[in-house]
Amino acid sequence: MVTGAARGIGAAISAVLAREGATVLGVDLPADEATLGATMSDLGGLVLPLNMCDTDAGQRLAAFAHGQGKSIDILVHNAGITRDKMLRNMKPEWWDSVLEINLNAMVRCNQQLLEDGLAANARLVCISSVGGIAGNAGQTNYAATKSGVIGYVDALSKQLAGTGRVANAVAPGFIETQMTHAMPFVTREVARRLNAFSQGGLPVDVAEAVNFMAGPLALGLGGITLRVCGQSVVGQ
Numbered sequence: 001m002v003t004g005a006a007r008g009i010g011a012a013i014s015a016v017l018a019r020e021g022a023t024v025l026g027v028d029l030p031a032d033e034a035t036l037g038a039t040m041s042d043l044g045g046l047v048l049p050l051n052m053c054d055t056d057a058g059q060r061l062a063a064f065a066h067g068q069g070k071s072i073d074i075l076v077h078n079a080g081i082t083r084d085k086m087l088r089n090m091k092p093e094w095w096d097s098v099l100e101i102n103l104n105a106m107v108r109c110n111q112q113l114l115e116d117g118l119a120a121n122a123r124l125v126c127i128s129s130v131g132g133i134a135g136n137a138g139q140t141n142y143a144a145t146k147s148g149v150i151g152y153v154d155a156l157s158k159q160l161a162g163t164g165r166v167a168n169a170v171a172p173g174f175i176e177t178q179m180t181h182a183m184p185f186v187t188r189e190v191a192r193r194l195n196a197f198s199q200g201g202l203p204v205d206v207a208e209a210v211n212f213m214a215g216p217l218a219l220g221l222g223g224i225t226l227r228v229c230g231q232s233v234v235g236q
């Protein structure tokens with residue numbers, strides 16, 4: 001199950017997991033149902049239009065998977081947004097909306113699914129950001145959530161220890177997607193040049209790391225955050 005699967009990093013994660021043999025259940029906002037449908041149809045995946053901020057999102061994911069005769073073996077929390085402003089100009093609703101989708105929705109969904117709906121040996125992979133390690137001017141809300149994801153998987157993995165389920169995070173650097181294409185030109189160019197390749201990363205770079213976290217090769221990992229940033233100097 002991949003949230004924010006219609007496009008960008010979520011679509012790439014879905015494609016890589018499908019390549020490895022998973023039946024992907026793609027979740028995205030109802031407004032993006034057509035894009036999600038097109039992405040999933042290429043992969044033979046299942047489509048669930050759902051706002052992850054809905055307070056019963058976890059229960060609806062579980063009910064949908066159950067209705068399809070599937071168990072949730074891999075859960076990738078990828079859905080996320082930015083609402084950038086310097087803190088002094090930050091509207092309360094921008095702060096709240098970023099906190100809500102990037103962090104609160106993930107925690108609430110997991111609480112519901114851990115009660116009922118996840119396979120016994122499920123892998124949880126949460127998408128953080130190098131911005132959550134380094135912070136970034138104008139992204140206090142975003143950095144707070146992505147830093148929160150790192151702490152959350154650390155805490156959750158201790159709670160899950162010995163249960164057969166594991167939680168880890170992936171922290172991408174600058175990746176070429178619709179999210180980063182909305183950045184101002186100069187900021188975007190600088191962000192591209194801060195890594196060892198002097199270029200933006202691709203969604204598939206993150207997807208391959210998520211696939212590793214979700215697969216048997218990562219059996220010994222729990223509570224860690226893996227940077228996928230082309231050795232970006234940000235936060236090093």
Ligand SMILES: NC(=O)c1ccc[n+]([C@@H]2O[C@H](COP(=O)([O-])OP(=O)(O)OC[C@H]3O[C@@H](n4cnc5c(N)ncnc54)[C@H](O)[C@@H]3O)[C@@H](O)[C@H]2O)c1
Nearest residue numbers: 004008009028029051052078079080129172174175177179
């Ligand atoms: N692009 C980058 O450079 C970068 C870097 C670090 C981390 N990330 C993180 O990776 C993830 C994916 O980013 P992206 O660049 O592909 O972004 P994107 O904007 O291209 O895609 C995000 C997807 O999430 C979906 N989404 C947003 N809110 C949702 C909600 N409430 N319910 C369901 N779906 C929702 C959107 O509709 C969209 O399809 C995000 O969590 C982002 O913070 C991205």
